[in-house]
Amino acid sequence: MEESVSKVPPSLRLGSFKSSLSGRSTPKSSPTFRRLHSSRTPRREARSGAGGIQWFRSNRLVYWLLLITLWAYLGFYVQSRWAHGHKKEEFLGFTGDPRNKLLDAEKNARRDLLADDSLVAVNTGTNKTQVSSDRKFNVILAKKGNEVSSRKKRSKRARRNLHKMRGKPKEKMNNEIRDTEDQEQEILLTNSTYRLLVGPFGSVEDRVLEWSPEKRSGTCDRKGHFARLVWSRRLVLVFHELSMTGAPISMMELATELLSCGATVSAVVLSKKGGLASELARRRIKVLEDRADLSFKTAMKADLVIAGSAVCASWIASRVLSHRALLKCDVLVSDQYIAHFPAGGSQIAWWIMENRREYFDRSKLVLHRVKMLIFLSELQSKQWLTWCQEENIKLRSQPALVPLAVNDELAFVAGIPCSLNTPSSSPEKMLEKRQLxxxxxxxxxxxxxxxxxxxxxxxxxxxxxxxxxxxxxxxxxxxxxxQTGSEVKKSLDIRHDHSTLGVKHHLRGLVLKSSNGDLSSRDLRTRNSHRRKMLFDSQGTExxxxxxxxxxxxxxxxxxxxxxxxxxxxxxxxxxxxxxxxxxxxxxxxxxxxxxxxxxxxxxxxxxxxxxxxxxxxxxxxxxxxxxxxxxxxxxxxxxxxxxxxxxxxxxxxxxxxxxxxxxxxxxxxxxxxxxxxxxxxxxLKKHMYKRFVEVLTRCMRSR
The missing domain is CATH 3.40.50.2000 (Glycogen Phosphorylase B;)
Known part of the structure; x- marks a missing residue:
């Protein structure tokens, strides 16, 4: 009996008290179990998470460092947005108030609503209204059911605009005159007015030439001196307007070439009326919405500023003149800017494209403040330098001469070799297409x-x-x-052995002398023996x-x-x-x-x-x-x-x-x-113009 009790199976004596789920102590006959991927139990995970929070709360130094970092980041963000943003009125959500949105919509719809003869002035203390003829107010009509007073509803921006509008009645009158001219221009742009109004023929060009300038992707010569000089440079180009005339188009093409050569270009436009706005957008030329503070700050950071007309004197003067000088200047636009940079003229190259005295008079106050003047022709340069001597104006440097040129798009269609030519569109083939x-x-x-x-x-x-x-x-x-007269025929007969160009000189002289009565028909026959008729041929009856x-x-x-x-x-x-x-x-x-x-x-x-x-x-x-x-x-x-x-x-x-x-x-x-x-x-050609521009840019950007 005792022996039976004392005998214990070996498996029980050597066994462990661990759970059978443990892989090491599982009997051979029992099924095997694998561990899960997570080695932590939920309780352990909760303990570890709570420990991390306790550690973070106990280390107050880390907490304050994180708070200071966030506060510094927010401060730098606010300062950056305020310094470089051009829509300060929308900054930090000031326009998020629906009342302000309603006010802006009403103000935009009724911006030009000003009383001329009799205007209503509202007395906030009473319900009485007074009629006044010597003061002007912005009239903004509120919707029915809106009990908020117009004074409370008006934002700070609206009050600032009201103050500006009170101080600029002359500018508003000029805007109304320009709007009237635009309406007249639209009326005149009809076939009934001009009778025979033809074109434009852009679609015909695309169909016949099988090519469009809109498909061009840039024609910069990356190996040229101009490309190496402007690569990664920042430039600001000042347009006086966006009309489809010589100066704005030339500035637009210059901006396109700069972008194609790897420069960063920003455009300042003084007058946005004209047809080039869409073309600037198509060419991806960045136009600054503000021509005052934002344009000045952008120009201050640029390597060079190129102004493209004498009319840009208003923008240049606002940038380089002192406030006292600005008050004496009567050629500026009505806007008087607050921010002036007296040293900004050292980075301005002024490409003047006018030759009349009125343009000199409106720009003479700042001619000596810019880095360099650029002219288009010798006669223009001599004329402006003469006027400068008369006014005792000493320029900072010798003016440069950069004539305009034929762009690659026109040279391509004209059959002149350029950067747009390909084996399938050689100059010879383009001459054939031009005839078509x-x-x-x-x-x-x-x-x-x-x-x-x-x-x-x-x-x-x-x-x-x-x-x-x-x-x-x-x-x-x-x-x-x-019909050709007999006398004219005789005067324009030429010798057979004359060169073609010599014939043209000779013919021109004969026409002028014949018209003045200096040569008779007999003299012409004597001097031009052995001649035959090449011109004035009367072939056919047409x-x-x-x-x-x-x-x-x-x-x-x-x-x-x-x-x-x-x-x-x-x-x-x-x-x-x-x-x-x-x-x-x-x-x-x-x-x-x-x-x-x-x-x-x-x-x-x-x-x-x-x-x-x-x-x-x-x-x-x-x-x-x-x-x-x-x-x-x-x-x-x-x-x-x-x-x-x-x-x-x-x-x-x-x-x-x-x-x-x-x-x-x-x-x-x-x-x-x-x-x-x-x-x-x-x-x-374009290569000739940009060769001259290399000299200008080298002189202007050498000291920077």
Whole structure:
């Protein structure tokens, strides 16, 4: 009995009190169990989490360091947003109040609502209203059922705007006048007003050329000096307006080239009216919404500021002049900015594109404060330097000369080798496509093959001389019959062994002398023996006709009164009006140059400063008839690339004779056009302009 009790199975004696779930003590016959992935029980996890919290709470130093870090970050964030933000009124959600949103909507809808003759003034102490004629208030109508007073409802921004509007009645009046001009411009932009309004032909260009400038991705020569100089640089470009005229378009193309070469570009626009706003957006050119504080801060951080017109004097003066000098300056815009940087002129290159004295007068206060002046032509440079001497203005550095040039898009269509050429679109193939484009556009214009289309593209104002052009065309139609007279034929016969260019010089001299009566028909026959007729050939019976194309209708720079004066002149001469066509303002001008036969630059006064359209027309092989003044005289070689005539009414007679000469001499037109094209290839392509810009940028950014 005792033995049976004392005998214990070995398994029980060697066994463990651990649970059978333990892998080590599990009997062989029992099933095996695997541990879960988590080695902690929920109780252990809770203990560890609570321990971390207790550790964080016990270490108060860590708590305060974290709090200080968050507070410092918030402070830097607020300071950064306040310093660089241009919508301070929306900062930190100040516009989140629905009452402010309602006020802004009402204010925008009724911004121009000002009482003129009798305005209502509300007395907050009583319910009485008084009528006052000597004070003006912003009138904001509240919705029915809104019991909140208008004074409480108005935000701080609204009160500041009210104070500004009270102090600037003159600016509001000017805005209303400009709005009226815009309405008149829209009324004039109709076929019924202009009778023959053609174009634009952008869709025709895309279809015929099988290429669009909108598809270009940049034409920067990465290996060139210009690209190496502007790479990673920050530049600010100041536009005086966004009209489709020479200065804004040139600045836009400069910004595009800078972006293509790796620079950071910001644009300041003083007047946003015009048709280039959408084009700037398409080219991804950043336009600063504020032309005051934000533009000044951006310019202060830039490597260089390039202002693109004498009109930019207002922005430059606000930047570099002291407050006392600003009060004496009567040429600035009505906005007087608070932030001025007297040393900011050392980083401004001023590309002046005007040549009239009025522009010098409005900019003379700051000419000596900028780093460098840039001019377009020798005559313009000499004229401005003479005015500076008269006013005892000493410039900081020697002015530079950077003429405008033909961009790659136009050179590509004109058949001139450029960066856009590919094996499938060589210059030779583009010349063939340009001829197809010419035929298509002239067909849409309703022109015949024998018609000579004379074109003038510019703003329609007295300084461009469109009315004198119409007078010359009227003289041409009335005084000169389309048939060729025998005397003119004899005077224009040439020798067989003359060179082609020499013939054109000779012919021009004969025409002028014959018109003055210096040479008789007998003298001409004696001096020009063994000659034959090359020009004035009367092959066929179809008569040649003169057609005049005038642009740019709808331009911001057009003078409405002058436009109406031109239309009145046409209404008085019905025969002339049948030969005049009009075209809207556009940047797609390759089709117009392709369709034209002659280009006219008829600027008056001091003449054209340079004439960007002049070199563009020459690139397309067009002879130029221009006034003998300004930059036109430097570009056009008389009797070689075109013909020059005096300004004003005396020049209309000479211009009519020049029109007659080119109409009856297609060979002369072709030869002059070829010579003009060669001159453009030598001097006025994009590579020539940016080579000069390299010198300017090197001088301006050398000391920074």
């Amino acid at each position: 484009l010419r035929d298509a556009v002239r067909k849409e214009m309703g022109l015949k093959d024998n018609d000579m289309l004379v074109m003038s593209l510019s703003s329609i104002n007295a300084g461009k001389g469109q009315l004198f052009l119409l007078e010359a065309a009227h003289l041409f139609i009335d005084q000169y019959p389309l 008569e040649q006709a003169l057609k005049v194309l005038i642009g740019s209708v709808g331009s911001k720079s057009n003078k409405i009164s002058y436009v109406k004066e031109n239309l009145r002149f046409l209404s008085q001469h019905a025969k002339l009006s049948e030969s005049v066509l009009w075209t809207p303002t556009t940047t797609r001008v390759a089709s117009l140059y392709s369709a034209a036969d002659v280009y006219i630059m008829n600027s008056q006064g001091l003449g054209e400063t340079f004439g960007r359209v002049t070199v563009e027309a020459m690139a397309f092989g067009l002879p130029v008839l221009g006034t003998d003044a300004g930059g036109t005289k430097e570009i056009v070689d008389h009797n070689v690339t075109g013909l020059l005539h005096p300004m004003g009414h005396p020049g209309t007679q000479v211009l009519a004779e020049n029109l007659r000469f080119l109409l009856k001499n297609p060979s002369a037109r072709k030869q002059m056009g070829m010579e003009g094209r060669k001159k453009v290839e030598r001097n006025y």
